[in-house]
Amino acid sequence: MTAAEIKKAVLEILADIAPDEDLSNLKEDVPFREQLEMDSMDFLDIVMELRKRYRIQIPEEDYGQLASMSSTVKYLDPRMKDVVKKEI
Amino acid sequence: MQMYDAIIIGAGMSGLAAGIRLAHFDRRVCILERHSAIGGLNSFYRHGGRDLDVGLHAVTNYAPKGSRSGPLSRLFRQLRLAWEEFALAPQVGSAIMFPGLSMRFNNDFELFESEVCRHFPGEKDNFRRLMAQLCDYDQLGQPHTGRSAREVVGEIIRDPLLVEMLFCPVLYYGGAKEHDMDFGQFSIMFRSIFFEGLARPLAGIRLILKKLVQKFKTLGGELRLRAAVSRIEVKDDSVTKVVLENGAELEGKQVLSSAGWLETMRLCDAGAAEPGDRNRLSLLESISILNTPPRDLGYDKTIVFFNDSEKIHYERPQDLADVRSGVVCSPNNFDYGRPMRENVVRITSLANYQRWAELDQQEYQLAKLRWYDRLTASAVRFVPDFRGAVIDTDMFTPVTIRRFTGHEGGAMYGSARKRYDGTTHLKNLYICGNDQGMVGIVGTILSGISIANRYLLKG
Numbered sequence: 001m002t003a004a005e006i007k008k009a010v011l012e013i014l015a016d017i018a019p020d021e022d023l024s025n026l027k028e029d030v031p032f033r034e035q036l037e038m039d040s041m042d043f044l045d046i047v048m049e050l051r052k053r054y055r056i057q058i059p060e061e062d063y064g065q066l067a068s069m070s071s072t073v074k075y076l077d078p079r080m081k082d083v084v085k086k087e088i
Numbered sequence: 089m090q091m092y093d094a095i096i097i098g099a100g101m102s103g104l105a106a107g108i109r110l111a112h113f114d115r116r117v118c119i120l121e122r123h124s125a126i127g128g129l130n131s132f133y134r135h136g137g138r139d140l141d142v143g144l145h146a147v148t149n150y151a152p153k154g155s156r157s158g159p160l161s162r163l164f165r166q167l168r169l170a171w172e173e174f175a176l177a178p179q180v181g182s183a184i185m186f187p188g189l190s191m192r193f194n195n196d197f198e199l200f201e202s203e204v205c206r207h208f209p210g211e212k213d214n215f216r217r218l219m220a221q222l223c224d225y226d227q228l229g230q231p232h233t234g235r236s237a238r239e240v241v242g243e244i245i246r247d248p249l250l251v252e253m254l255f256c257p258v259l260y261y262g263g264a265k266e267h268d269m270d271f272g273q274f275s276i277m278f279r280s281i282f283f284e285g286l287a288r289p290l291a292g293i294r295l296i297l298k299k300l301v302q303k304f305k306t307l308g309g310e311l312r313l314r315a316a317v318s319r320i321e322v323k324d325d326s327v328t329k330v331v332l333e334n335g336a337e338l339e340g341k342q343v344l345s346s347a348g349w350l351e352t353m354r355l356c357d358a359g360a361a362e363p364g365d366r367n368r369l370s371l372l373e374s375i376s377i378l379n380t381p382p383r384d385l386g387y388d389k390t391i392v393f394f395n396d397s398e399k400i401h402y403e404r405p406q407d408l409a410d411v412r413s414g415v416v417c418s419p420n421n422f423d424y425g426r427p428m429r430e431n432v433v434r435i436t437s438l439a440n441y442q443r444w445a446e447l448d449q450q451e452y453q454l455a456k457l458r459w460y461d462r463l464t465a466s467a468v469r470f471v472p473d474f475r476g477a478v479i480d481t482d483m484f485t486p487v488t489i490r491r492f493t494g495h496e497g498g499a500m501y502g503s504a505r506k507r508y509d510g511t512t513h514l515k516n517l518y519i520c521g522n523d524q525g526m527v528g529i530v531g532t533i534l535s536g537i538s539i540a541n542r543y544l545l546k547g
Contacts, residue, residue, distance in 0.1 A: 017165055020156050037156035039165060044541060048113055 005021045013049040026069040092116045095340030100128025102521035102536030103346040104300040109540040111307035122316035129493045132294040145417040148223045148280035149530035150287040151317040154434035166537045173299045176287035177422040179390035183472045195285030218244045225275040257393045262503040262527040266403040291423045297327035300537035320356040349503045367499035370486035372439035374463045377480040378431040384416040392416040392426040394470040409439040410464035417457040435467045441486035456483040501527045510539040
C-alpha cells in the first residue's frame with residue numbers, strides 16, 4: 001500500500017470507530033486526541049482494527065506512534081508496504 | 089469437543105456486549121444462557137397477551153443523538169451501533185418525594201439544581217461543591233475510592249434531609265449494600281441519573297436486547313439457550329473446559345462469566361463466600377395495567393422515588409417487604425412522540441428474599457396479593473390514585489428475581505463487594521457484569537466491553 005492508501009485506510013477505521021466525528025477537516029500534524037473526542041478505548045480500537053483488517057501487529061510500546069495522522073502513516077508505511085490494498 | 093476462543097456465561101447485557109466485541113475481532117465465541125430467554129435481570133415476558141419488561145425502569149446515562157462523549161456514546165462506538173438503534177426517548181420529568189417536600193428533576197440538570205436551591209437555600213454552595221467533586225470520577229477510571237459516600241456527602245452537605253433525598257434515587261438504582269456505597273460508585277450513579285438522565289425505548293428492554301443479539305449473531309457469534317453450566321473444570325491454575333447440565337462439554341481458551349462472583353466461584357468449586365460478598369437486598373415489584381394512560385389520571389411523572397419519613401431505610405426488611413419507601417415508574421411517561429400500547433405503572437420496594445423463599449405455594453400466592461395491595465396503597469400517598477383504573481396485575485418477588493438471574497438471595501445489583509479488576513484465581517477466567525462493579529443498563533454493557541478489551545482481546 002502507498003502512503004496515500006494507508007491514510008485512506010486509517011480514515012476508514014476512524015470513520016467506523018467514531019461515526020459522529022467530522023473527519024473532512026482532520027489536520028495531519030495535530031494529535032487525534034486534540035481534534036477528535038476519542039478516549040483510550042477508541043485508540044485501542046485503531047490498533048485492533050489495523051490488526052483485523054491488515055494483519056498488522058503493533059506492539060504496545062509503539063502505540064504512541066499513532067498520535068496523529070502524519071505520525072501514524074509514517075509509522076505504518078514500512079510495515080504496510082507489502083500489504084495488498086483491500087477493496088472494502 | 090467443541091473449541092472456542094472464548095466462552096461467555098450468561099446472555100445478559102454484559103455477556104452480550106462482551107460477545108459482540110470478541111466476535112467483531114474474529115474470535116470464535118459462544119454465549120451460554122441457562123434460560124430460554126436472554127436478558128438475565130433485564131428481561132421481558134408475555135402476560136395476559138401483553139408485552140411486559142422485568143428489571144428496566146429506565147436506561148440511565150442518557151445522551152442525545154450526536155453526543156461525542158460520555159458512557160452512552162462510548163457504548164455505541166465500542167459496539168459499532170448507531171444511536172438510533174436503541175431508539176431512546178427521554179423522560180418527561182421525575183421527582184424525589186419525602187413528607188411535605190418534592191424535588192423535581194429531568195434530563196436538564198438545571199431543573200434539579202434550582203429545586204435544591206429553592207428547597208434548601210442554605211445548601212446552595214455546598215451542593216455546588218458536591219457536584220464539582222462528583223464530576224471528578226470517570227466511569228472507566230476508578231469506581232472504587234475506598235471512601236464511604238455517606239461520609240463524603242455528609243461532610244459537604246449540612247442538612248440531613250437533603251442528604252437523604254440525594255441518596256434515595258442513587259441507592260435504589262444501584263445500591264448493592266445496605267445504607268451506603270463507595271463514593272466513586274455514588275458519583276457514577278448520581279451522574280448517570282441527574283447529569284446524563286433517564287430514557288427508554290418505546291418497545292422497552294426487548295429492543296435493546298434484540299439489537300445486541302442481532303449484532304452478535306451477524307458477527308458470527310454463537311448463542312446457546314437452555315444451556316446451563318453445571319461446572320467449570322480446572323487443572324492447575326486454568327479452566328480446561330465448561331460442562332453443561334445436559335452433559336455437553338465445551339473447551340474455551342478463555343472464559344468470561346457474568347453469572348455473579350459467588351455463583352462463578354461455586355461453578356469451579358472455589359465456593360467459600362467471603363463475609364462481605366453477600367448482598368442482603370432484594371426487591372418486590374408490582375405491575376399494574378391500567379385502562380387509560382396514567383397521565384389521564386393526573387400521573388404525569390416518569391419516575392417517583394418516595395420515602396415516608398425523613399430518613400431512608402435502605403436495608404433488608406424484617407417483614408416480607410418494606411413499603412415505607414419505593415420507586416414508582418410509568419413507562420408511558422417518556423417522550424416517545426406516540427402512545428405506548430399498554431398503560432402501565434410499576435412500583436418497587438425493598439424485600440427480604442429469605443422470607444419469600446420460605447413460603448409454601450399457597451402462602452406465596454396469598455402473599456403476592458396482600459403485598460400488591462400494600463405496595464400500591466403506599467405509593468398512592470405520593471402519586472395520583474390509579475387503583476380504580478387497574479385491569480390486570482402481576483407481581484415480581486425476590487424469588488422471581490432469583491429465577492431470572494440465578495443470583496443468590498434474589499440479589500439486585502450484584503455482590504455487595506465488587507471485583508473491579510475482573511480477574512479471578514484462574515488465569516483464563518474473568519468476570520463481568522454487576523459483580524465487576526458497574527450497574528445500570530449502560531454501566532453493565534460497558535462492564536462487558538471493558539473486561540473483554542482489557543483481558544480477552546489482548547494478545
